Amino acid sequence: MTAGTSAAAPRQSLRADDDPQAALRTQPVKIAVGLVGMILTVWALGNLFLAFGFYPEKFGSKIVIGLLAIVAGVGGAAVIFYFLNMFVEGLPARLSEGLIPYAFILPGFALVALMLIYPTFQTINYSFANSDSTAYVGLQNYRTIFGDSEFWSSIVNNVLWLVIVPAVVVAFGVVVAVLSDKLSANGEKFAKSLIFLPMAISSVSAVSIWALVYAYNNPGQAQTGLLNAIWTSLGGDPQTWLQISTAKLNSILLMVILIWLQAGFAMVLLSSAIKGVPEDTLEAARIDGAGEFQIFWQVVIPQIKGTIITVFVTVFITVLKIFDIVYVSTNGQYGTNVIANLFFNKLFAASEAGQATAIVVVLLLAVTPLIWYQIKHFRDEEANR
Amino acid sequence: MSRKLMKDGRPRSPFSITVMALLALLWSIPTIGLLITSFRTRDDAQSSGWWTALFNPFGANWTASNYSGAWTGQDFGSGFINSLVVAIPATIIPIMFAAFAAYAFTFMDFRFKELFFLLIIAVMVVPIQVSFQPMLGILGPRGLGISGQYIAVWLLHTGFGMPLCIYTLRNYMSTLPRSVVESAKIDGCSHYQTFWRLVAPMSIPAIAAFATLQFLWVWNDLLVAKLFLKSENTTVIVKLQQLLGTQGQGQELLTAGAFISIIVPMIVFVTLQRFMIRGMTSGAVKG
Known part of the structure; x- marks a missing residue:
């Protein structure tokens, strides 16, 4: 392999200098070396990664495997592209020009196709099959889930999450972005860092953190949960907050966790949009006698509308797939279930792959309009470029 | 007048400062609670809220044994x-x-x-x-x-x-x-x-x-x-x-x-x- 590369690399530059016509002809050596190189690299990488899988003990420690994986993955990808490029360049010029783009997108696109595009169709297929995906049962899975009250209550909860969380996150982001813009540079940086920080925290850790806020101790004992401590000091009885489904209180308390996690994201994008609003438009409005409030609604908001929509859609997509927070905190009990959690429990606790995939298909139908929106958004952006 | 201006010449906004300070605090409290609780003994954590340790740091029993x-x-x-x-x-x-x-x-x-x-x-x-x-x-x-x-x-x-x-x-x-x-x-x-x-x-x-x-x-x-x-x-x-x-x-x-x-x-x-x-x-x- 190494001999092949070192022999082929100088040849390429020599040829190009000697004879400009050479690049237009077929170069069988390049084709052969490129092809063999690619096959060898894929073979070697495949074996190495399979060895990680089957004989992890041969590598001594996990750290060795991790380091080897990084080197092999990144280096291997570079080597594959090197040989792929050599192979395509060896082809006659006209063919080569046409093929290089496909060679560049092939590895990345193949992975997307394997991990996302093929499974999408396979999942739709499985949704018409039985619980271990071995025989077709027609529409039975859909009949079962549509007849399940848990499914409908999950849908209601999902809709509630979708109505509340993205709107609150965007509103909060706008308020923070506007207010922090009025602080001194250091004050702004500091305040924004603190609000941004939860973005680094996983949902599981966030639930652990908020467990200290929602904790319950029996009446008479000292309350260790912040919310109950405040509640009892105001004269109330301690509550098991996450079990109160009246007015969907427990779902709303779980939403607070997600809002806490996502607010920083909205703030960062909206803040940079607000800083991009030209000062002279604000100045003109001030000269015309507009108050700060009017300026905000009639000058600033229209100019950051695009960002607001982008943030809203991004958070909306996150919320649509909300799983971790519900799974870890209540696992959908006490009327807090959501679609993604129902899916997880159907697939793994109940081993009902048919019903589980049918639930994913419902989720898939729900995101379809967003796909259309994203594409439209992209086209508009391209038109403005 | 000069006291009300920041270094870069913009007017200081007490309202923004207050609200942002409150929000930043609100956003940090849960994490601070976690950090403090993680260094408290089991008995302490079960008998009082983490904020009591914050207000009385010398009366609390601190430990790193939770981490080990x-x-x-x-x-x-x-x-x-x-x-x-x-x-x-x-x-x-x-x-x-x-x-x-x-x-x-x-x-x-x-x-x-x-x-x-x-x-x-x-x-x-x-x-x-x-x-x-x-x-x-x-x-x-x-x-x-x-x-x-x-x-x-x-x-x-x-x-x-x-x-x-x-x-x-x-x-x-x-x-x-x-x-x-x-x-x-x-x-x-x-x-x-x-x-x-x-x-x-x-x-x-x-x-x-x-x-x-x-x-x-x-x-x-x-x-x-x-x-x-x-x-x-x-x-x-x-x-x-x-x-x-x-x-x-x-x-x-x-x-x-x-x-x-x-x-x-x-x-x-x-x-x-x-x-x-x-x-x-x-x-x-x-x-």
């Missing part, structure tokens, strides 16, 4: 190493593939280019749940039999992260001057050389931005790790989730475990925040 208990007793130590072994390759590998694809989408013309790119945009929205049942088939014992190993998770995260990575990098690359690539072509550089010598180095800010996002996403992921890693390979997040599930014993270790799971993403986040914000604002949002 979580690290060795609950095996967060090996979970921590597993998390690193999972997250680092799953961050770097997709970038390599995506960078080449993004280069092609930005600087080359080919048939079905638009269609391919629209597909990438479409799958960015598709919930990853679609892939579980089919991928359990392919990677599981009925297929390749690598489910449970690191490589299964690397592959999945590479696939799941790819669309966003291609999208982000393409958006960034299309802001690079096309003339640079054109002139490299005139000088006789192949696309491969142009990519390595010009476009990849110029795209470092976007690559760093995506790397930060992907690292946080992989490190913090629960679903993929829970489903596709066997228990001795599992990550610190799954360990924490399992500890959360067991009520009663080991509760005092939970806060320490949570902090162990947070510390690495937090360091990454704080050091690379600059890149991430730049990438998010230039890549994801232009309208």
Whole structure:
């Protein structure tokens, strides 16, 4: 392999200098070396990664495997592209020009196709099959889930999450972005860092953190949960907050966790949009006698509308797939279930792959309009470029 | 008058200062509570709220035993190493593939280019749940039999992260001057050389931005790790989730475990925040 590369690399530059016509002809050596190189690299990488899988003990420690994986993955990808490029360049010029783009997108696109595009169709297929995906049962899975009250209550909860969380996150982001813009540079940086920080925290850790806020101790004992401590000091009885489904209180308390996690994201994008609003438009409005409030609604908001929509859609997509927070905190009990959690429990606790995939298909139908929106958004952006 | 102006000449806004200080405090309180509780003894944590220790720091019993208990007793130590072994390759590998694809989408013309790119945009929205049942088939014992190993998770995260990575990098690359690539072509550089010598180095800010996002996403992921890693390979997040599930014993270790799971993403986040914000604002949002 190494001999092949070192022999082929100088040849390429020599040829190009000697004879400009050479690049237009077929170069069988390049084709052969490129092809063999690619096959060898894929073979070697495949074996190495399979060895990680089957004989992890041969590598001594996990750290060795991790380091080897990084080197092999990144280096291997570079080597594959090197040989792929050599192979395509060896082809006659006209063919080569046409093929290089496909060679560049092939590895990345193949992975997307394997991990996302093929499974999408396979999942739709499985949704018409039985619980271990071995025989077709027609529409039975859909009949079962549509007849399940848990499914409908999950849908209601999902809709509630979708109505509340993205709107609150965007509103909060706008308020923070506007207010922090009025602080001194250091004050702004500091305040924004603190609000941004939860973005680094996983949902599981966030639930652990908020467990200290929602904790319950029996009446008479000292309350260790912040919310109950405040509640009892105001004269109330301690509550098991996450079990109160009246007015969907427990779902709303779980939403607070997600809002806490996502607010920083909205703030960062909206803040940079607000800083991009030209000062002279604000100045003109001030000269015309507009108050700060009017300026905000009639000058600033229209100019950051695009960002607001982008943030809203991004958070909306996150919320649509909300799983971790519900799974870890209540696992959908006490009327807090959501679609993604129902899916997880159907697939793994109940081993009902048919019903589980049918639930994913419902989720898939729900995101379809967003796909259309994203594409439209992209086209508009391209038109403005 | 001069006292009411800031250094840069803008008027000081007491209202903004008050509200922002309150919000920043509100946003930090839960995490501060976790940090304090993780250093309290089991008895203290069960008999009084963490804020009592904050107001009376010398009367409280401080201990680091929760950390040693979580690290060795609950095996967060090996979970921590597993998390690193999972997250680092799953961050770097997709970038390599995506960078080449993004280069092609930005600087080359080919048939079905638009269609391919629209597909990438479409799958960015598709919930990853679609892939579980089919991928359990392919990677599981009925297929390749690598489910449970690191490589299964690397592959999945590479696939799941790819669309966003291609999208982000393409958006960034299309802001690079096309003339640079054109002139490299005139000088006789192949696309491969142009990519390595010009476009990849110029795209470092976007690559760093995506790397930060992907690292946080992989490190913090629960679903993929829970489903596709066997228990001795599992990550610190799954360990924490399992500890959360067991009520009663080991509760005092939970806060320490949570902090162990947070510390690495937090360091990454704080050091690379600059890149991430730049990438998010230039890549994801232009309208």
